[in-house]
Amino acid sequence: MVPKRRRRPQTVTEWVLLLGAVLVAIVIAFPFLLILINSFKSPSDYSSGGPLQLPAEIYLDGIVAFWERVDFPQKLWNSVLISGLVSVFAVVVSVLNAFAIGIGRVRGRTWVIGLFLLANMLPQEALLYPLYYMFKQVGLYNNVWAVIIIFTVIQSAFGTYLLSAVYGTFPKSVLEAAAIDGAGRWRILWQVIVPISRPTISVLLIFFFIWTWNEFLIPLTFLVSNENQTVPVAISVLQGDRLMDVTTTSASALLGLVPTLIFFLIFQRTLTRGITAGAVK
Structure with missing residues (x-):
């Protein structure tokens, strides 16, 4: 059975709607990505690079600390x-x-x-x-x-x-x-x-x-x-x-x-x- 191929947007309106959907998805996913990045970042790494910079190394002490405290x-x-x-x-x-x-x-x-x-x-x-x-x-x-x-x-x-x-x-x-x-x-x-x-x-x-x-x-x-x-x-x-x-x-x-x-x-x-x-x- 030949798999059904997805139809690509053809008109300008369809491309605009697709672009809008992608932008909305990025806006929705951004807070989750921010949490994900900072969950594996050390406090010193956060202080020096801010919330948007990728962690220099994987830091798990924050997850372990919360896991044990609560x-x-x-x-x-x-x-x-x-x-x-x-x-x-x-x-x-x-x-x-x-x-x-x-x-x-x-x-x-x-x-x-x-x-x-x-x-x-x-x-x-x-x-x-x-x-x-x-x-x-x-x-x-x-x-x-x-x-x-x-x-x-x-x-x-x-x-x-x-x-x-x-x-x-x-x-x-x-x-x-x-x-x-x-x-x-x-x-x-x-x-x-x-x-x-x-x-x-x-x-x-x-x-x-x-x-x-x-x-x-x-x-x-x-x-x-x-x-x-x-x-x-x-x-x-x-x-x-x-x-x-x-x-x-x-x-x-x-x-x-x-x-x-x-x-x-x-x-x-x-x-x-x-x-x-x-x-x-």
């Missing part, structure tokens, strides 16, 4: 655990809610969807004190499950809003055919609707993981002990203590960025397929 493997595990469980739980809750709203056609469907949309618009600062008081009362303060529950609810609000719109346009003929074959609602959901909407669900799963990984304010408020902190919180706390120089700070940012970058690269094809499937009916 017990990075523990913080990495906390972030992976919280983000992984939130993404799975939020997707399950979103599917169940969207099935009731989009397929079940509950009364006041528009108002219910509007409430979920409103929940996505609330700033996290407005939720801190009520959530703090509630989890203090139930004994879950300074517990990773408090953060998991909070973000499951927050992320599932967006997932419900999105999937409700998708399930609202679901072909009725498919549902009627499954019902004629004797499938109940539970079987229709997990054997018909979920497999067909798997690309959209996969996109939500990836987004929920990355969004939760990058969250800072709520983990900072609810995870006060060192052993429960996530990677972003550990980076900020150590920087606040003024225990790191510029190169160690860059190393901490690099270590915090690499796991999500690897996760994105692993699931890049899944994300692309999900977005494409959502764009083409």
